[in-house]
Amino acid sequence: MPKNVLMTRDGKMLATEFITHSDEETIEKGREIAAKLSAPVLVLLTGDLGAGKTTLTKGIVSGLGAAREEDVTSPTFTLVHQYQNHGKVYHADLYRVETFHDLESLGLEDALSEKAIVIIEWSERFTFRSDWPRVEIHLEHAGGDARRITVSGLNLENNAE
Numbered sequence: 288m289p290k291n292v293l294m295t296r297d298g299k300m301l302a303t304e305f306i307t308h309s310d311e312e313t314i315e316k317g318r319e320i321a322a323k324l325s326a327p328v329l330v331l332l333t334g335d336l337g338a339g340k341t342t343l344t345k346g347i348v349s350g351l352g353a354a355r356e357e358d359v360t361s362p363t364f365t366l367v368h369q370y371q372n373h374g375k376v377y378h379a380d381l382y383r384v385e386t387f388h389d390l391e392s393l394g395l396e397d398a399l400s401e402k403a404i405v406i407i408e409w410s411e412r413f414t415f416r417s418d419w420p421r422v423e424i425h426l427e428h429a430g431g432d433a434r435r436i437t438v439s440g441l442n443l444e445n446n447a448e
């Protein structure tokens with residue numbers, strides 16, 4: 288799998304870029320990301336419709352052991368799904384959330400008081416005020432079934448295993 292790592296001159300990692308070629312590869316990438324996450328953390332997903340945000344989330348949530356892959360579905364209408372492993376995992380989709388008032392009614396504030404793992408699709412629609420660490424993941428169509436996935440805020444290198 289081609290991979291590029293963007294570094295600053297002093298060796299600090301800015302972002303890691305991957306190309307996946309199928310749902311399965313994107314889910315696998317999600318599992319890899321999950322292995323590096325610890326609560327509390329905001330996982331902010333951006334990218335167009337069909338870019339693979341929900342597919343990647345299947346990998347993250349199942350990788351965390353919080354739900355089976357097939358039980359992770361798009362929260363487009365229900366807006367927030369909640370899963371439980373050792374701690375809580377929230378999965379929200381802000382595509383249809385129009386106003387700050389609507390956002391408040393989702394109860395994400397509660398999530399942010401729980402030291403949870405909070406995964407947010409269409410996170411670019413709002414600015415989040417939180418001092419939690421954040422992992423930003425941008426997904427893009429890269430022709431056919433190819434998707435470019437850019438991860439920042441997480442060191443996916445140095446796999447000890």
Ligand code: ADP
Nearest residue numbers: 307308309310313336337338339340341342432
């Ligand atoms: P989003 O949540 O960003 O709107 P979804 O994950 O719901 O996107 O949908 C992605 C769609 O693209 C699915 O129909 C999936 O089968 C398809 N797809 C094809 N190739 C890939 C890939 N490499 N990664 C993720 N999804 C892919």
Ligand code: MG
Nearest residue numbers: 340341361408
């Ligand atoms: Mg989605």
